[in-house]
Amino acid sequence: MIKYPSLEKNSTIGVTAPSSGVPGELHKLLHTASDSLKEKGYNITFGDTVWSQNKAKSASAKKRAEEFNQMMLDENIDLIIPPWGGELLIEAIEHIDFDNLNSKWVLGYSDVSLLLLAITLKTGIATAHGTNLVDLRGEYSDQTTAKWENVLSAKHGESIVQHSSEKYQKEWDHDNPTPHIFNLTEQTYWKSIDGNNVKIHGRLLGGCIDVIRHLIGTPYGEVNNFKEKHINGESVVWFLENCELSTTDLRRSLIQMKLAGWFENCAGIMFGRSPANTPVGNYMVEDVYKELSEELQIPIIYDIDCGHVPPQITFINGAYADIELTNGKGTVRQTFK
Known part of the structure; x- marks a missing residue:
């Protein structure tokens, strides 16, 4: 519980x-x-x-x-x-x-x-x-x-509903501060691997992949134990964001998570917009998402409002979430149960 x-x-x-x-x-x-x-x-x-x-x-x-x-x-x-x-x-x-x-x-x-x-x-x-x-x-x-x-x-x-932002900040402009801190200039558009609308349901877990990957194999990263003890084995929806990793480092990290069992009984994965995701050769971040989706046979949504490219939706680790992507717009309903 x-x-x-x-x-x-x-x-x-x-x-x-x-x-x-x-x-x-x-x-x-x-x-x-x-x-x-x-x-x-x-x-x-x-x-x-x-x-x-x-x-x-x-x-x-x-x-x-x-x-x-x-x-x-x-x-x-x-x-x-x-x-x-x-x-x-x-x-x-x-x-x-x-x-x-x-x-x-x-x-x-x-x-x-x-x-x-x-x-x-x-x-x-x-x-x-x-x-x-x-x-x-x-x-x-x-x-x-x-x-x-x-x-x-x-x-x-209770349940609380949040929607994808209207616009996001591409880069900081400290010379032109705004009353709400962020310079929101770019149109937000959530995406899926195949371009289709998506619905995902499950318990939320996630964070910045640069750092949470280092919990793997430690007493602080026992995902399967958490599932058994606290959510009765329910499926998990991961929200992840990349701060500084190249596409190949991101790929290695996701494979490590997979091999560690973190993606067992996973209903879907969401990736935040990223200032990183730098290509290696012609290996793009979209390739990473597509390969992972095919390997795990799950939907993947990306460019969501999460992480180092603000603004951010408030995601609750442990909450039950109903996530919908419809024509580039996202809705996240979190239920505290």
């Missing part, structure tokens, strides 16, 4: 950096995000790790884990949102106290998705893959990003 936290009004957000912290010259981003969230009625508690960054991490692995553990135990903190992702969260994973985590939302993506997936697989506590803290610093959020509050406020037994 999946345990779903629930976000209440006037909640306190704990901000800790289990991966990268924020260097001094960018502390203004934290203050602006804090001000924006306070205007919405939230209280903000910052951990020490948030304010420092050295040698590709906010602090030592033990300090990062200890601060996260403390915030998960603190009854005055209702939700945890790291400032952003990073590179070396995996160093801290063995020091996370999975046996004593209170049920509360953890929201983020990129390197943080490794922690999110590990929590859900180990404990059955649902986790939220979506926006990070610094991207909530705008005067308001675009409709897709803003849905994080509705999703996290849903109660056990």
Whole structure:
């Protein structure tokens, strides 16, 4: 059974950096995000790790884990949102106290998705893959990003519907900031392998493939054990996004996931838009998707709103999802059951 936290009004957000912290010259981003969230009625508690960054991490692995553990135990903190992702969260994973985590939302993506997936697989506590803290610093959020509050406020037994974005951001334009942070200029169009409309149903699991692949073969990546213990063997729908991998590295990673049993009883896979997916020779990312679809005999949807090319739908690890792709538009219904 999946345990779903629930976000209440006037909640306190704990901000800790289990991966990268924020260097001094960018502390203004934290203050602006804090001000924006306070205007919405939230209280903000910052951990020490948030304010420092050295040698590709906010602090030592033990300090990062200890601060996260403390915030998960603190009854005055209702939700945890790291400032952003990073590179070396995996160093801290063995020091996370999975046996004593209170049920509360953890929201983020990129390197943080490794922690999110590990929590859900180990404990059955649902986790939220979506926006990070610094991207909530705008005067308001675009409709897709803003849905994080509705999703996290849903109660056990309820369903929440999200739709694909109207437009997405192709590249950052820091010289021309917008009230909602992102410069949404490109028409969003979700795609399938054969160009047909698609329906997929199952339990959601996923994250940034660059990092979650490193859970394979560890005590924190036991997907089949999770299926038996928490979802009664139901089928899984994977949502994945590629931050920096070439097409061949992506292919190797997906094959490793397949060989590790992660795609057993898989109902379908969704891939986010990617700034990477660089071709190797004439080997394109569409080739990767097509080959995987044929091997697993499952539908694959790609260029969805997930990952490093914003905006993002808020996907809940562990939730039951009904996903529909119709003429380039996507609908995701998540049910907390």
